[in-house]
Amino acid sequence: MRPAAPLWVLLPALIVLPLLALLPGISHGGGWELVGQFAAAALRPSLDPIVLGSVLGGLAVTAGMALLGWAGSLVLGLVLGIASSRVVWRTCYGSAAPASWIRRLLALPRSIHELLWGLLLLQVVGLQPVVAVVAIAIPFGALVARVVSDLLDALPTASLEALRCGGSPAPTALLTALGPPLLPQVISYSGYRLECALRSATLLGVFGLGGLGTELRLTLQSLAFNELWSGLWLLLAVMLLLEALMGWLRRRWAMPARLGLSQRGVGSQGQEMVAVAMAMLPVLVLVAWRLEVQPATLLQWQGLPPLGAADWGAVAALPWPRLIGNTLVLTLVAAALAVGLAPLLLLLATPWPAAGALVRGLWALGRLWPPPLTALLLLFVLQPGVLTGALALGFHNLGILGRLLLEAAETSGGNQEQALLAAGVGPRLALLYGRFSGLARPYLAYGAYRADVILRESVVVGLVGATGLGSQLLEALSSFAGDQLLALVLAYALLTLLGEDLSDRARQWLLETPHGDGHPQEAGGTWR
Amino acid sequence: MSALLKLQDITVKGRSQPRLDRVSLQVDAGERIALLGPSGAGKSTLLAVANGLLTPQQGRVFWQGEARARSGRARRRQQARIGTLWQDLRLIEELTVQQNLNAARLAVWGWPRALLNLLMPLETKACTTMLQRLDLDPALLNQPVSALSGGQRQRVALARLLRQEPELLLADEPVASLDPRLAGELLTLLLELANPPRALLLSLHRPDLLAGFDRVLGLRAGRLVFDQPMASLEPGQLEELYAGTPGA
Numbered sequence: 001m002r003p004a005a006p007l008w009v010l011l012p013a014l015i016v017l018p019l020l021a022l023l024p025g026i027s028h029g030g031g032w033e034l035v036g037q038f039a040a041a042a043l044r045p046s047l048d049p050i051v052l053g054s055v056l057g058g059l060a061v062t063a064g065m066a067l068l069g070w071a072g073s074l075v076l077g078l079v080l081g082i083a084s085s086r087v088v089w090r091t092c093y094g095s096a097a098p099a100s101w102i103r104r105l106l107a108l109p110r111s112i113h114e115l116l117w118g119l120l121l122l123q124v125v126g127l128q129p130v131v132a133v134v135a136i137a138i139p140f141g142a143l144v145a146r147v148v149s150d151l152l153d154a155l156p157t158a159s160l161e162a163l164r165c166g167g168s169p170a171p172t173a174l175l176t177a178l179g180p181p182l183l184p185q186v187i188s189y190s191g192y193r194l195e196c197a198l199r200s201a202t203l204l205g206v207f208g209l210g211g212l213g214t215e216l217r218l219t220l221q222s223l224a225f226n227e228l229w230s231g232l233w234l235l236l237a238v239m240l241l242l243e244a245l246m247g248w249l250r251r252r253w254a255m256p257a258r259l260g261l262s263q264r265g266v267g268s269q270g271q272e273m274v275a276v277a278m279a280m281l282p283v284l285v286l287v288a289w290r291l292e293v294q295p296a297t298l299l300q301w302q303g304l305p306p307l308g309a310a311d312w313g314a315v316a317a318l319p320w321p322r323l324i325g326n327t328l329v330l331t332l333v334a335a336a337l338a339v340g341l342a343p344l345l346l347l348l349a350t351p352w353p354a355a356g357a358l359v360r361g362l363w364a365l366g367r368l369w370p371p372p373l374t375a376l377l378l379l380f381v382l383q384p385g386v387l388t389g390a391l392a393l394g395f396h397n398l399g400i401l402g403r404l405l406l407e408a409a410e411t412s413g414g415n416q417e418q419a420l421l422a423a424g425v426g427p428r429l430a431l432l433y434g435r436f437s438g439l440a441r442p443y444l445a446y447g448a449y450r451a452d453v454i455l456r457e458s459v460v461v462g463l464v465g466a467t468g469l470g471s472q473l474l475e476a477l478s479s480f481a482g483d484q485l486l487a488l489v490l491a492y493a494l495l496t497l498l499g500e501d502l503s504d505r506a507r508q509w510l511l512e513t514p515h516g517d518g519h520p521q522e523a524g525g526t527w528r
Numbered sequence: 529m530s531a532l533l534k535l536q537d538i539t540v541k542g543r544s545q546p547r548l549d550r551v552s553l554q555v556d557a558g559e560r561i562a563l564l565g566p567s568g569a570g571k572s573t574l575l576a577v578a579n580g581l582l583t584p585q586q587g588r589v590f591w592q593g594e595a596r597a598r599s600g601r602a603r604r605r606q607q608a609r610i611g612t613l614w615q616d617l618r619l620i621e622e623l624t625v626q627q628n629l630n631a632a633r634l635a636v637w638g639w640p641r642a643l644l645n646l647l648m649p650l651e652t653k654a655c656t657t658m659l660q661r662l663d664l665d666p667a668l669l670n671q672p673v674s675a676l677s678g679g680q681r682q683r684v685a686l687a688r689l690l691r692q693e694p695e696l697l698l699a700d701e702p703v704a705s706l707d708p709r710l711a712g713e714l715l716t717l718l719l720e721l722a723n724p725p726r727a728l729l730l731s732l733h734r735p736d737l738l739a740g741f742d743r744v745l746g747l748r749a750g751r752l753v754f755d756q757p758m759a760s761l762e763p764g765q766l767e768e769l770y771a772g773t774p775g776a
Contacts, residue, residue: 004646005622419618422579423692424608424635429642433631437622 005440006432010347012447013340015333019387026387031380034223038377041225045233055215055231059238062211064287065129066201069136070194071284076137077144078186080106084145085152087178091160092170103149110142111496112489113456118204119477126302129293132209136200140193144186151185152178187273188253191246198242202235203370203460213370220376232369239368243403310483318472318484324495327468330390330458331499335451337394339444342402343436346409351427360406366399375461386468389461393454401450405443409435441510448506455499459492469495530557531593532696532727533578533610538587540573542750547573548584549750555696558724562738562758563731565747566770571731574747575698578729580607608635611694613718615701617685619673625684626669629655632692658687662717682714690721697722699730703737711737735766 003011046052082088084103086096109117118135125131160177168176205213212231219228253273287293342363349355375392382388409431417434421427462470469492476484533555540548548570555561555578565571576582577589580596580603589596591610597603611632619628623646630637630645637645644650649669656666662683668676676684689697699718703711711734719740722728730741738744744761746754746769754765 001648004624004627007643007646415614415616415618416620418581419612419614420631420634422576422581422607422612423610423632424580424604424606425631426604426635429634429639432642433620433623433634437620440622 004437006436008440009343009436009443010340012336013344015336015340019333019337019391022387023382026383026385027381028383029381034380035377037223038225038228038380041229042232044226045229046224046226047230048227051227051230055212055227055234058205058212058215058231059234061129061291062201062205062213062235063198063238064291065132065204065209065211066136066194066197067287068133068284068291068293069140069201070190070197071280072133072137073140073144073193073197074186074190076141077148080141080145081148081152085149087153087155087157087160088174091164091174099149103146106142106145107497107500108493109138110146111456111493111500112139113459114139114200115203115207115460116473116489116492118209119207119474121298122209123477123480124301125298127209128297129210129291130295130297132201132204132211133293134298135204135209136197140197140200144189144193147189148182148186151182151189155181184253184273187277188250191249195239195242195246198239199368199370202368203372206370206372216370216373217376220373232365235368236364240364312483315483315487318487320491323469323472324491326386327455327458327470327495330386330393330461330468331451331455333387333390334393334397334454334458335447337390338397338401338450338454339447341394341398342405343443345402346405347428347431350431359402363399363402363406366395366397367403368399369396371396371457371460389458389468389470392461393457396457397450397454401447404446405439408439408443412438445507445510448503448510452496452499452503456496531555532557532591533729534590534593535574535577536588536590538574538577538584538589540570540577540582540584540750546750548577550587551747551750551752552587553745553752553755555727555729557695557727559743560719560722560728560741561730561743561745562741563729563745563747564733564735564766564769565731567733568749569747570750571747572700573750575612575700575729575731578696579610579612579698604635608692609694610696610698611689611692613685613689613697613699613702615704617681619681619685619688621674622672624670624672625659625676626650626652626655628673628684629658629669629688629691632688635692654691655687658691659684661690662687679710682710683717686717686721695726697726697728697730699728701731701733704733715740735770 080102084099084106086099089099090096114135117138118131121131121135155178157177160173163173163177164170201211202213202216205211205215206217208214212235216228216231216235219225219231345359345362349359371392374395375389378388378391382391412435414435416437417430420430420434425433458468459470459473462468462472462474469488473485473488473492475481476488531554535551535553538548538551539546551570551574563571563574573582577584580589583598591606594606596606620631623631626649627645630650633651634642641650652669655669659666659668664680664683664687668680668684673681673684697718702718703714706714715730715737718728718730732738738758738761741758744754744756744758745752746765748769753769754761
């Protein structure tokens with residue numbers, strides 16, 4: 001008995017069964033009334049001008065931090081991407097070996113979540129607007145670098161070789177031969193990163209780095225649900241607008257659909273893309289001026305409490321197997337929930353347009369709602385622990401995967417589904433057989449990539465005592481235990497690098513020609 | 529003969545002009561009807577109205593004397609009696625031949641069997657019979673469709689059509705992308721399979737392949753310009769039907 005492709009996408013949803021069995025054991029039932037109040041407040045957001053002013057101000061800060069962090073990551077990513085490209089080194093230096101070393105080095109900043117960067121910088125330079133910007137720019141920049149170098153190395157080199165044979169110097173030949181095909185692809189990818197940056201900036205705010213995230217956390221903790229929903233609705237509107245804008249630009253500029261199912265030629269309107277990119281520059285300067293972002297403050301370190309001598313014995317005595325085991329369980333449960341529930345919900349909602357709209361709304365909320373806030377909300381009714389953290393992370397990633405699945409389902413043609421519908425098959429079975437068959441492999445390949453991201457993200461639910469590496473890390477940070485911090489960050493980095501390798505293998509196994517991802521490049525896909 | 533499908537004053541609107549303009553026709557049991565017309569005449573739209581994928585803005589559709597239900601189970605029950613052979617076959621590449629054949633029964637199966645079909649071979653005997661009827665090796669049952677040759681895929685699509693047990697076969701330009709020999713073979717096969725009381729309504733781009741049909745319909749710019757027995761078709765009518773179109 002071997003399950004066929006359409007069932008693969010549903011199998012991870014089986015995680016719901018043991019979860020349902022375990023949930024009564026961790027629920028304390030005290031806060032259902034509060035959850036009810038929270039839900040009811042969705043329909044009655046506060047319209048008080050003071051609240052709205054504060055929320056709008058917070059949103060402006062968050063959007064500004066996201067925009068600057070995103071721009072910084074692009075600059076960093078482009079420079080480091082070129083520096084870690086094999087073709088660049090081979091052309092300029094004759095050997096690609098340095099590229100491999102730089103790539104390996106870049107894996108470290110990439111493996112550390114932006115929240116960790118933010119909290120580390122917060123301790124070193126204090127609460128400065130520049131902290132969130134740099135916290136986003138470093139890991140995002142390392143990720144963009146990997147994508148840029150992969151893109152560069154995948155470009156056809158015939159024209160480069162022709163120019164070199166004609167005597168062009170290496171830099172000029174590279175710029176002329178590889179610049180034009182690379183630029184539109186990088187711009188396309190960067191649009192996707194902007195959405196991620198907005199989510200990250202909100203998350204950093206939750207941990208006190210300013211902006212709307214801080215407002216959301218404060219209103220949640222003070223149970224001011226009506227005020228909380230004012231911010232949430234506004235954030236939802238901005239996020240959906242941004243997603244719609246990016247979708248429109250992707251279509252306008254003929255960029256590949258996410259999940260890579262209907263890829264087309266890229267960069268049919270290169271000049272327009274460059275013009276838009278140039279127009280961003282004054283906007284960035286203005287935002288930096290308004291937010292008072294001063295990079296020089298990064299050099300003014302504040303006095304840290306004495307770190308004391310390293311106690312490596314105490315570090316070794318940490319319950320490592322439990323910490324790592326819990327982190328892995330948290331990751332796997334959250335990934336299975338997100339990967340399995342998205343197709344299941346889509347399937348259940350299919351016949352009814354109203355249910356479909358509800359599911360889409362739920363996913364949008366999941367995407368924008370920072371996981372630590374979901375975790376705090378869950379604490380009203382559940383005890384802190386791995387499952388609570390996994391539910392919070394699962395909900396967030398369900399939003400991301402659900403949107404991606406929907407996008408892929410809508411752009412994958414659907415001829416088989418149509419044929420089944422014409423033969424009188426019900427809408428759910430037609431979706432299962434007709435669409436999920438083709439989507440299964442790329443979707444699960446993306447799921448593997450997402451599991452890798454979830455492992456990195458597991459630190460963000462550390463604050464609800466998810467008892468994994470994340471909780472321990474936050475504890476080490478707040479108690480200035482430098483030795484523990486170093487060991488835990490390294491352990492985290494090692495684990496995420498291993499996870500990255502595993503998910504790469506899973507994707508290769510799932511896809512003969514890999515192309516499944518939130519963005520094709522990140523998962524090692526190709527544009528062609 | 530009894531009427532299987534009846535279209536009454538069907539209009540489907542298009543951007544600039546109607547895709548179908550007040551088309552009426554009736555398909556009786558056992559009839560083999562060729563639907564002719566130049567590209568863009570509305571042949572595919574007519575077939576989509578016939579198999580229920582498209583609901584016309586005006587006009588009524590009757591299946592065996594009953595008005596077509598707007599949606600829901602009743603409509604699907606009617607659709608299950610109409611099988612369509614698509615030009616691009618629309619087989620599910622990732623599934624095995626057997627799972628594809630059984631997919632034709634999904635309209636009458638419940639969820640448990642539909643899910644079991646994705647886990648284990650079901651109704652092997654019935655599927656084997658279908659393959660043998662189309663001169664295919666039953667050993668193909670376990671093969672994924674993506675591993676089949678072009679000719680095998682064509683026959684598997686026909687086997688799936690039969691497995692649906694339809695009373696009316698629709699085919700949308702099934703020979704458009706085939707060379708003359710394969711096109712002739714496929715048409716012969718289709719005409720054989722459409723044995724009475726089963727009926728066949730097949731859209732064609734090539735008037736040279738009309739042998740074996742009892743009746744011929746001519747569609748141009750969404751309008752039915754002729755509907756008559758095959759024997760009475762005049763060459764001039766075909767010339768008029770295709771006049772002014774590329775390749776005419």
